[in-house]
Each structure stands twice: as C-alpha cells, then as structure tokens.
Amino acid sequence: DAKTTQPPSMDCAEGRAANLPCNHSTISGNEYVYWYRQIHSQGPQYIIHGLKNNETNEMASLIITEDRKSSTLILPHATLRDTAVYYCIVRAFTGTASKLTFGTGTRLQVTL
Amino acid sequence: DAGVTQSPTHLIKTRGQQVTLRCSPKSGHDTVSWYQQALGQGPQFIFQYYEEEERQRGNFPDRFSGHQFPNYSSELNVNALLLGDSALYLCASTEQGKLAYEQYFGPGTRLTVT
Numbered sequence: 260d261a262k263t264t265q266p267p268s269m270d271c272a273e274g275r276a277a278n279l280p281c282n283h284s285t286i287s288g289n290e291y292v293y294w295y296r297q298i299h300s301q302g303p304q305y306i307i308h309g310l311k312n313n314e315t316n317e318m319a320s321l322i323i324t325e326d327r328k329s330s331t332l333i334l335p336h337a338t339l340r341d342t343a344v345y346y347c348i349v350r351a352f353t354g355t356a357s358k359l360t361f362g363t364g365t366r367l368q369v370t371l
Numbered sequence: 372d373a374g375v376t377q378s379p380t381h382l383i384k385t386r387g388q389q390v391t392l393r394c395s396p397k398s399g400h401d402t403v404s405w406y407q408q409a410l411g412q413g414p415q416f417i418f419q420y421y422e423e424e425e426r427q428r429g430n431f432p433d434r435f436s437g438h439q440f441p442n443y444s445s446e447l448n449v450n451a452l453l454l455g456d457s458a459l460y461l462c463a464s465t466e467q468g469k470l471a472y473e474q475y476f477g478p479g480t481r482l483t484v485t
Binding site: 300301302303304305344346358359360361362363364 | 375404406411412413414415416419427429459461463473474475476477478479481
C-alpha cells in the first residue's frame with residue numbers, strides 16, 4: 260500500500276468548510292484512496308473513497324488531483340461533532356478483505 | 372441490526388498474565404480483523420480470520436493469537452502481557468471479497484497492563 264502524509268492537526272470554525280489534505284505521491288493505478296475518521300475512544304468510521312474521480316456522499320466530498328498524487332477531504336459545513344482524527348488510507352482492492360494500514364492521521368478540532 | 376460488538380469494554384491486567392478479548396461481527400459478515408491502537412497512534416493490524424483460519428498477520432509476536440468460531444465470532448488472546456500491550460484493541464468485520472470501505476469497526480476494548 261502506498262504511503263500517505265497528512266498534517267498532524269487542523270482547526271476549523273463551526274459552520275465553515277474543513278479541507279483536509281493528504282499526499283500519496285507513490286500511489287499506483289489500481290489503488291483507491293479511503294478516508295476514515297475516529298471520534299475519541301470509538302472505532303474508526305468509514306467516510307468516503309475514490310479511485311480517480313471526485314466523489315461526494317452525505318458526509319463529505321473527496322477531491323483527487325488529476326495525477327492522483329494528492330487528495331482533499333472536504334466537510335462542507337463542519338460541526339462540533341466532526342471533531343475527530345481523520346485518516347487517509349491508500350490501498351488496492353485485491354479481491355480479498357485485506358488489512359487497512361493507518362498512519363497517525365490529522366486531528367481536526369472544530370471550534371465555536 | 373447490531374453492528375460489531377466487543378467485550379469487555381475495559382480490562383486491567385498485570386504483567387505476565389493472559390487476556391482474552393471477544394468480538395461479534397456485524398450480521399452477515401464472515402471475516403474478522405483485529406487491530407491494536409496505542410495512545411496517540413493509528414490502529415495497527417494484528418491479524419485477520421476467515422473460515423476459522425488466520426489469513427493475514429501483521430508484525431506482532433506469537434504471544435498474540437486468535438480464534439474464529441463457526442458463527443464467525445472471534446477471540447484475541449494475548450499471553451505473557453507486557454506493559455507495552457496497553458492499548459485499545461479494535462475488531463473490524465466485513466464480508467470476504469468486499470472493498471475496504473465495507474469494513475465496520477467495533478467500539479474497542481481498552482486494555483491496561485500494570
């Protein structure tokens with residue numbers, strides 16, 4: 260799985276958009292970008308994933324650059340409940356439910 | 372539909388002791404993975420069970436072992452506990468062959484070794 264680099268922490272005002280960057284310069288053509296988040300003392304929660312096109316769901320949007328070497332997770336209207344550690348993970352789908360390799364993630368603090 | 376459940380929620384053990392943690396997967400899931408999360412770190416993959424066999428293993432010593440039962444539930448056993456084994460232990464379940472986003476995590480078991 261390709262290595263990812265994320266800033267250790269970010270702040271965001273409630274109601275504003277939170278933009279969380281991730282670098283994955285060694286990503287391979289068959290590797291997906293996944294985002295998970297972990298609210299304090301809970302298990303990680305899936306947010307969104309993509310291969311090369313931008314994706315949007317009810318939780319967030321994922322913007323992947325054309326060269327696929329970086330991506331940005333966007334929470335359009337952050338709330339206090341979005342305070343969490345956000346993990347960017349890159350892995351290939353091999354046909355088996357293989358492991359997820361987590362880094363240290365970005366700690367997002369949403370403030371009033 | 373219950374999600375992934377784990378027991379116990381908290382546990383305190385002494386160095387050298389043995390511990391067993393339990394996980395029940397989400398309904399319909401047949402594959403269980405275990406992760407260790409030390410304070411301030413991301414979860415680290417321990418191993419995965421499918422069809423009652425260990426299918427993949429991370430970089431953990433043999434003190435860490437597991438088991439999967441015919442109903443797909445799983446146990447994680449750790450022998451000869453060390454202080455460094457203190458961590459949050461997470462269980463994740465999915466169906467074999469599914470993409471990573473379809474892995475669901477339980478709330479974890481907080482193990483403290485004194």
